[in-house]
Amino acid sequence: MLTSVDTDLLRVLADPLRLQIVTLLARETLCTTHLVEETGARQTNLSNHLKVLRDTGVVETEPCGRFTYYKLRPQVLEQLAGSFAELAATARETELNNTKRACP
Amino acid sequence: MLTSVDTDLLRVLADPLRLQIVTLLARETLCTTHLVEETGARQTNLSNHLKVLRDTGVVETEPCGRFTYYKLRPQVLEQLAGSFAELAATARETELNNTKRACP
DNA sequence: GACTGACGTCAGCATGGGGTGATACTTTCA
C-alpha cells in the first residue's frame, strides 16, 4: 500500500517564506529576532507563519527569557522524504513495466 | 550548500485532488476518463489540474486515438525526495550538535 | 512601579487559485 503524503503538511511547506524559515532552521536553531533579520519580513508576519509551522508540528519552541527559540523537527522532513521516495519508486516501476490501463 | 526546494512544485502537489492524481498515476498510466472514474471529479476540473501538472513537468501526455494517456515523470518526485532528505539530514546534524545562534 | 523589547493575537483587506458551466476541437463510428 502506498503511504499517502499529507497535503496539509505540503501546503504549509509550499509557502516561500515558510520554506525559507524551514531552510534557515535546518542549519541552526534561531529565535524570532534572528528570523526577522534573515528574512526581512515583518515580525507579525513571521509570527503568523511560525504559528502555522508550530501547529503542523514542523517546528518546536524553546523559551529562553524574553526570547523564543525555534528548532526544526527532523522527523517530519524525513517522513516526507520517505513518502516521496516511495512514490517515486512506484512510478519508476510503473514506467519500467509500462503498466497501463486499457482504454474503455 | 543546501539545495532549495521548489515552492512552485510543492504548491502544485499540495492540492488534494492533484496529489490523488499523482498517486494514481504512480501505480499505472491512465487516461482522463479513468481519472474521472477514480476521483469522482468533473472532467473540466480534472483537465484544469492536469494542465497544471503538465506545465510543472510532473506528468507527460501520450495521445492514443481519442484518448490521452497521462504518465508520471519519476525524476521530479525523486529530486523532491532527495531535497527533503538533504534538508532532514542537515536538521538532524543541527539537532545533534545543538547548533544555536546566541541571543542578540 | 514604569519603561522597553520580544512575541503573540486579532480583525480587516486584497489577491490567488480552485470549482463550474458553456463551448470548441478532434477522433471515431454508423
Add this chain to the structure above:
DNA sequence: TGAAAGTATCACCCCATGCTGACGTCAGTC
C-alpha cells in the same frame, strides 16, 4: 457526412489565505 465521445479552453464566481496595523502580554531592567 453527421453524431457521439474524449478532451481542452475560457470566463466567471467565490473562498481560503497571506499581509498588515493596532493592540495585548510577558519578561527583564532601571
